[in-house]
Amino acid sequence: MPTTQQQASMHAVNLAQKASLIDQHWSPRVVAEMNDYQFKVVRIEGEFIWHSHPETDEAFFVIEGKLRIDLPQGSIYVAPGELYVVPRGVAHRTAAEGEAKLMIIEPGGILNTGHEGGERTADNDVWI
Ligand code: NI
Numbered sequence: 001m002p003t004t005q006q007q008a009s010m011h012a013v014n015l016a017q018k019a020s021l022i023d024q025h026w027s028p029r030v031v032a033e034m035n036d037y038q039f040k041v042v043r044i045e046g047e048f049i050w051h052s053h054p055e056t057d058e059a060f061f062v063i064e065g066k067l068r069i070d071l072p073q074g075s076i077y078v079a080p081g082e083l084y085v086v087p088r089g090v091a092h093r094t095a096a097e098g099e100a101k102l103m104i105i106e107p108g109g110i111l112n113t114g115h116e117g118g119e120r121t122a123d124n125d126v127w128i
Pocket of ligand 1: 051052053058092112113114
């Protein structure tokens with residue numbers, strides 16, 4: 001029995017180019033999906049809020065700039081081409097001096113503010 005097949009895309013996703021299309025900071029945009037997961041790009045500057053995601057790990061890949069991730073034990077710095085995974089349930093706060101462009105990998109439906117909510121919660125599932 002043949003299984004359902006989706007049409008293959010005929011172009012690669014250029015992360016830097018997608019990030020350049022985003023017009024505001026802290027507004028993740030979906031660029032691809034894999035099974036239940038989404039790949040999102042985001043431009044950040046300054047500090048976000050402390051939050052956690054009780055239901056999932058969250059991966060950050062730096063495209064450009066330098067990402068700081070504040071964790072309960074201290075801060076770690078993530079450079080372009082580097083990846084860091086925040087384990088589920090661990091409190092974190094992302095930050096960048098100047099601007100940084102990131103890719104976030106996590107299941108669909110996860111909010112940027114996690115369990116905290118509030119005014120910095122971005123619209124979810126917006127593609128670019
Ligand atoms: Ni998070």
